Amino acid sequence: MNYLVSTKQDDISAGERLRMLLRGPDIVRMPGAHNGLAALQAKAAGFKALYLSGAAMSASMGLPDLGILTLEDVLFFTRQIMRASGLPLLVDGDTGFGEVLNVMNTVQRLEEVGAAAIQIEDQVLPKKCGHLNDKKLATSEDMAAKVAAAARAPRSLVIVARTDAIADEGMERGIDRARLYVKAGADAIFPEALTTEAMFAEFAAAMGEVPLLANMTEFGRSPPMTANALQSLGYRMVIWPLSSLRVANRAQQEVYAQLARHGAVTDAIGRMQTRAELYDLIDLAGYESLDATIIASSLPQTKSSLYGDSE
Structure with missing residues (x-):
């Protein structure tokens, strides 16, 4: 971990x-x-x-x-x-x-x-x-x-x-x-x-x-x-x-611009790392298992019509 x-x-x-x-x-x-x-x-x-x-x-x-x-x-x-x-x-x-x-x-x-x-x-x-x-x-x-x-x-x-x-x-x-x-x-x-x-x-x-x-x-x-x-x-x-930083910076620039224009990031959802993918990468479950008093988190239910089934 x-x-x-x-x-x-x-x-x-x-x-x-x-x-x-x-x-x-x-x-x-x-x-x-x-x-x-x-x-x-x-x-x-x-x-x-x-x-x-x-x-x-x-x-x-x-x-x-x-x-x-x-x-x-x-x-x-x-x-x-x-x-x-x-x-x-x-x-x-x-x-x-x-x-x-x-x-x-x-x-x-x-x-x-x-x-x-x-x-x-x-x-x-x-x-x-x-x-x-x-x-x-x-x-x-x-x-x-x-x-x-x-x-x-x-x-x-x-x-x-x-x-x-x-x-x-x-x-x-x-x-x-x-x-x-x-x-x-x-x-x-x-x-x-x-x-x-x-x-x-x-x-x-x-x-x-x-x-x-x-x-x-x-x-x-x-x-x-x-x-x-x-x-x-x-x-x-x-x-x-700087390869990863350049790519990350361009992606952030684009999502901020979209949010400023439209007040939502709906069009960018498909390009995002999902919550499940992030938690897997940073090993959230592994951290929680360190302490038996930490209750394992469950992912929130999302509307599939908006976010798709990726989460």
Whole structure:
């Protein structure tokens, strides 16, 4: 049951469970989950690991992705996703929430709440989405120091170093940065905003056996590629950071507009998750069985002519 899902299985840490997936034969597919309910839906679909995007967290709070989030905000989202799913979770740590000591604290705090991995990027505040223009980069030495600090913190977290340098400094310099970050202690590299399949292939060839992550965000600079295609190029992880959030946001926008126009949502009923489906997903019956004093709820009777027989 969700409430009893542990962030460990058989005393194996979340970080080690992610490493086991990375050692497996297939690319690790990580859809974005922006809250606990999305995490449950991704798990039900069969995914074995998840990604928590800084942009998704910011948007969920009605904020732009400009480094406004605090560590406490990130911990809040991480806790609910881990409590709901228990799946290995890669958390977007933006620029690490400070310098060397702050990065060590971030790593330790994320591990405490059950995260499997942290992503740190080589921008400076105010940071931007990696697919936007005019990003301000940290020096490679400063970023390497943060990576080294993350690696020294007592942890089992997988350290993923993201470089945004390729767009401004070119492929060769981006590869140089990535190699420096690996030398500093990064477990994996995330090259952001590659613009062609050939660039994905070139970067992978240059990095050899280093685990690489590919970002398949929509409406960005990178071409859409399948997980299998990325695996064939040598990538070990792929994320879809905002896919579920984008779909959910569009659906909410449409139902609010319909409600404002017509004063009812009758036309949207067929596109809704039913009460029964929601209760099954969040395991209402399982929660009630925890306490014999909780009387099991029965679904209200509805008029089939209005709502159909789906409930």
